[in-house]
Amino acid sequence: MNDFWIILTASLVAINASVLGVFLVLRKMSMMGDAISHAVLPGIVVAYYFSGDRTSPLMLLGAALTGLITAFLIDWLAKKVKIQGDASIGITYTLLFAVGMIMISGWFKGNVDIDLDCVLYGDIAMINLDKIIVDQNLYLGPRAFYVELVAGLIIFLFVILGFRGFKLLSFDEDYGLALGINMNFWHYLMMGLVSLVTVVSFEVVGAVLVIGFLIIPAATAQLITKRLIPMIFTACGFGIIAVLVGFYLANWMNVSITGAMIAVSGILFFKVMMINAMVSRKKLRVKMH
Amino acid sequence: MDTFLDFISFKDPNVIYVVLGVVFINAASALIGTFALLRKRALIGDAIAHSLLPGVCLGFLAAGEKNLIFLMFGAVITGWLSTFAVDIIVNRSKVKQDAAIGIVLSTFFAIGIVLLTYIQNHASGQQAGLETFLFGQAAAISRQDVIIFLVVLLVVLVAIIAFYRTFVLVTFNREYAITLGVKVKAYEFLITTLTVLSIAAGIQALGVILMSALVITPAAVGRLWSDQLPKIILLAVVFSIISGIGGAFVSYSSAQMPTGPWVVLLLSAIVGFSILFSPKKGIIARYKKSRENRLKILRENILKSIYVYHEKMMDKSLSLQMTVTDIMETRRFDTDDLTSGLRYLTHKGYLAKQGKSISLTDSGKKESKRIVRLHRLWEQYLLKKTTIDSDHVHSGAEAIEHIITPELEKELVKELGITGIPEEDY
Numbered sequence: 001m002n003d004f005w006i007i008l009t010a011s012l013v014a015i016n017a018s019v020l021g022v023f024l025v026l027r028k029m030s031m032m033g034d035a036i037s038h039a040v041l042p043g044i045v046v047a048y049y050f051s052g053d054r055t056s057p058l059m060l061l062g063a064a065l066t067g068l069i070t071a072f073l074i075d076w077l078a079k080k081v082k083i084q085g086d087a088s089i090g091i092t093y094t095l096l097f098a099v100g101m102i103m104i105s106g107w108f109k110g111n112v113d114i115d116l117d118c119v120l121y122g123d124i125a126m127i128n129l130d131k132i133i134v135d136q137n138l139y140l141g142p143r144a145f146y147v148e149l150v151a152g153l154i155i156f157l158f159v160i161l162g163f164r165g166f167k168l169l170s171f172d173e174d175y176g177l178a179l180g181i182n183m184n185f186w187h188y189l190m191m192g193l194v195s196l197v198t199v200v201s202f203e204v205v206g207a208v209l210v211i212g213f214l215i216i217p218a219a220t221a222q223l224i225t226k227r228l229i230p231m232i233f234t235a236c237g238f239g240i241i242a243v244l245v246g247f248y249l250a251n252w253m254n255v256s257i258t259g260a261m262i263a264v265s266g267i268l269f270f271k272v273m274m275i276n277a278m279v280s281r282k283k284l285r286v287k288m289h
Numbered sequence: 290m291d292t293f294l295d296f297i298s299f300k301d302p303n304v305i306y307v308v309l310g311v312v313f314i315n316a317a318s319a320l321i322g323t324f325a326l327l328r329k330r331a332l333i334g335d336a337i338a339h340s341l342l343p344g345v346c347l348g349f350l351a352a353g354e355k356n357l358i359f360l361m362f363g364a365v366i367t368g369w370l371s372t373f374a375v376d377i378i379v380n381r382s383k384v385k386q387d388a389a390i391g392i393v394l395s396t397f398f399a400i401g402i403v404l405l406t407y408i409q410n411h412a413s414g415q416q417a418g419l420e421t422f423l424f425g426q427a428a429a430i431s432r433q434d435v436i437i438f439l440v441v442l443l444v445v446l447v448a449i450i451a452f453y454r455t456f457v458l459v460t461f462n463r464e465y466a467i468t469l470g471v472k473v474k475a476y477e478f479l480i481t482t483l484t485v486l487s488i489a490a491g492i493q494a495l496g497v498i499l500m501s502a503l504v505i506t507p508a509a510v511g512r513l514w515s516d517q518l519p520k521i522i523l524l525a526v527v528f529s530i531i532s533g534i535g536g537a538f539v540s541y542s543s544a545q546m547p548t549g550p551w552v553v554l555l556l557s558a559i560v561g562f563s564i565l566f567s568p569k570k571g572i573i574a575r576y577k578k579s580r581e582n583r584l585k586i587l588r589e590n591i592l593k594s595i596y597v598y599h600e601k602m603m604d605k606s607l608s609l610q611m612t613v614t615d616i617m618e619t620r621r622f623d624t625d626d627l628t629s630g631l632r633y634l635t636h637k638g639y640l641a642k643q644g645k646s647i648s649l650t651d652s653g654k655k656e657s658k659r660i661v662r663l664h665r666l667w668e669q670y671l672l673k674k675t676t677i678d679s680d681h682v683h684s685g686a687e688a689i690e691h692i693i694t695p696e697l698e699k700e701l702v703k704e705l706g707i708t709g710i711p712e713e714d715y
Contacts, residue, residue, distance in 0.1 A: 031335075
């Protein structure tokens, strides 16, 4: 039963991240996602410090704000200070990650229940310790599962309602501007959702590996299809496959579950890429004959 | 204060190793980082740093203990493989570079985590301290490590000095380098290898996640202060070393403070300082410059409208006494702007003020003639040499009159054959 909840929760993380990842990959903003996922660390530490029991939704939202600040800071450095785009990303996320680490090992030492391993790859094996139980005996599942579920609903709602905006953002931002749509609003809404995913997934997969859930399934799906909606579903599919294979692999080898899931996801990407290259070479040969 | 004295006098011999180690690492990564940044490959450094982890673990598995040479060898190999993997993805599929970096970074890092947890769960006690490679632990730098860091720094330094011209060529004009017959691929391989080497050396102090800061940030700061490559490199190295020593001091004075994050924090503080105060690209300098430009344009416009007023009054000697209202009737100014502009011009001796009446001094006459002349020369040029409609020439001249240099003025005169101040005769 415990395994079931772990797989279910990880699958939810994969779905939430893949949906947003598709947009990030299409917008060539994968590294922005990487930066945000590293940079929410200080926000998470502060949220844990003040909420204590690490579950207050308000605190999670506050932590997600750090991600938005990161996006603002990167845009500001690139556009106003005119620091090269890739350097702006590097400068911003290392700064915020460093602040987070100083908070963990220095200022809040002993007051915050986070250790550095958790930052890296989360505690997915531990999620069953924090259960939701009603009426003292009706076991509803781990708390992390419900946190992911709520985040998933929020993302689902925003993507459905704002589909037109996100689509314009991903394919033709200039056209959107010409239509008089405030593209900045959609950009920062998306960045907000990315930070939300990172923050809520922190306990489960850590702040560093979440980038794997965001980017890899989405990029794999991009290899297979060009259409947006099939791409989103394919990405979710690849994410779930990686979760399943990774989980059993990790159990068999007795290693980090999250690490195994992302490793499988990455290997899957390379496999698909190679098969793709082979298929297109064959097609080329058929055409030449 | 005592702590500070203890620190700079190396009372604790370990401090020497930490400081020297950090100085060598920071110098090496800032040197090679400048080339990575200018080649627009800053984030590859990020991918490399994350990708060192599986190499470190494999090196440990191969050596069976924490042997720095084995660990670094493994790290260099996987770090180098990661840049290779990024190139393959970009060249063989339609996935763009940013996504390729994200994929490689997380896959390698995840494999590293898998190996790390494998070692923790299977190997015998020896693995203690392997985790320092994740977040870095400068305090653990030993005498042997310092020697290795020095070797890395010397290799990077010698390579850059020996191949400086080619590196510059490959960095700034790859296509031209190819046409010259330079073996671009080989030099890029060399630059990549040097980058991997310095990052691999640095992870012990900063860890795999923050190491990208040492590659990217110093060079970015250098760019803020200068456009010349030697200066950028020098500044990057100096700033990086300063923050390295600063970070070592902070963690020396407070045992629970980690060195790596403080180095990054201090580097970022230098970035912040540079963004504000850098003489050319700083926010303050840019604001000052745009303000000066605005004021210059205002003053020249005032002088011009005084001249135009005289022209309206059919006075060739430019010696009429006029009031503020007369100027306002010639051209609309913001009242505050006009008052401050007039005060400045009087102060500089272009205008003479007697009670409420204003008149041009000799130098004022000269200056106002100069500006009107430039304005009209440009109008004539647009009319005669281009096909711009006559109702558009004035606004074009309005903008350019303030920035025409004496050389350009001579060219215009030569082109148009006009002496003196042309009339507005279109």
